[in-house]
Amino acid sequence: MEELEVVVAHNERATLRVGDVFLKIDTDQTRTDVEVEAMAIAPIPTPEVLWRRPPVLALAAVPGTALGRLGEPSTASPAAWAAAGAAIRTLHDAPLPPWPGPSLDEIASRLDGECERLLADDVLPADLVTRNRKVAEAALRPWTPVFTHGDLQITHVFVDGDQVTGVIDWSEASRGDAMFDLAILTLGHEERLGDVLAGYGTDVDLDVIRAWWSLRSLVAVRWLVEHGFDPFAPGCEVDVLRSRM
Template sequence: MDEVEVVVAHSERATLRVGDVFLKVDADQARIDVEVEAMALAPVPTPEVLWRKPPVLAIAGVPGTALGRLGKPSTASPAAWAAVGAAVRKLHEAPLPPWVGRRRRGPDDLMTELEGECALLVTNGILPADLVIRNRQVADAALRQWTPAFTHGDLQIDHVFVDGDEVTGIIDWSEAGRGDALSDLATLTIGHPEHLDDVIAGYGTDVDLDVIRAWWSLRSLLGVRWLVEHGFDPFAPGCEVDVLKSRM
């Protein structure tokens, strides 16, 4: 009998694996609704939905292996990274989904949230002030008007699966919606700047690299405190705090 593996678990949701089946438990039904609809609309490989019985969504595993892990070197080839870039471009060029997205905030809202988060990081002694101030300055470049695209919203490196140089699946679509395309590219390459050129080569269009780097700082600043409070370690080698330090 297959063992139950806890893939991730915190106060908002949990994902369990039993053999080749993943069970996502989420008390927020709207989040599950978004995930199912986004996978149906996205023009890229996604997991098969096996069944739904709130608050549980069962999906099939996808073939291949994760593109990598944050904090660890990726063993995927440059061609695989380029193939991911091409897939992401296809997603971004797809018709916009009918919903805005759970966390889609404009530049003004992001600025307000960022200012508050930076203050808490310093006041609570989580990060030194000079590190926060420098990255806050870098993040400014991301706070501009953008043309909405169909975005994944949480395109972490371990949410993308490849087999050789082929993309076999992109998972975890609960944050999908209309958003900033460069945020997706930044999330994909955060902690792996050595593969940014490969991704952009596959993406196949001119992008503002300064904005992507700004999103690295922005995403890290907004994520550190949440990660700490939910039992994750943003201070691990190669993770969010190291990303922030690399901007100094």
């Protein structure tokens, strides 16, 4: 009998691992639709879809290990981080997916709403929210859309040595801002940005990447707390916000 591991679980989604199979259970089948289609058209390594019986999606485990974890030093080599950057460039250069992503107005509205709640509920100090809200402004500009992963956390990029072996969790994939993917990959690992860009190449706006670090952290803090995660842990989202002060 294979041991069952709960990878993540909250009131919207759960992921279980049984041997080399991941079972993803999602209350919103639209997200699963996006994930399956995105993996089918992405030009970089993705998990194999074994079967789908809503609300469950079964995926084969990808080889290798995650690039790292938020709040912990990454032991992956600079070449592995550069390989991740090269894979992101390949994705961003691919044809656009047929579905849109969040609009600039939607993102700005969410940012404003989250900042208001953070202050009203006294979740974070006012100066921390105000400073990072100002930094985040640089991300709120028109961009040329590319094929983005949409949730490119370092735990979603797997490597073996200096090669990318798979990128997982595609439910947020859409047309979006290239700088957003680069920011999410390096969130909390600013020291690795140079390695990523060595593989990614040119056409990068560092101020916008920094702005996305602030924006992503601001809009994530309340959700993380409400779903049992700890954005106040060392090296995580609140520390990312403090680093902009």
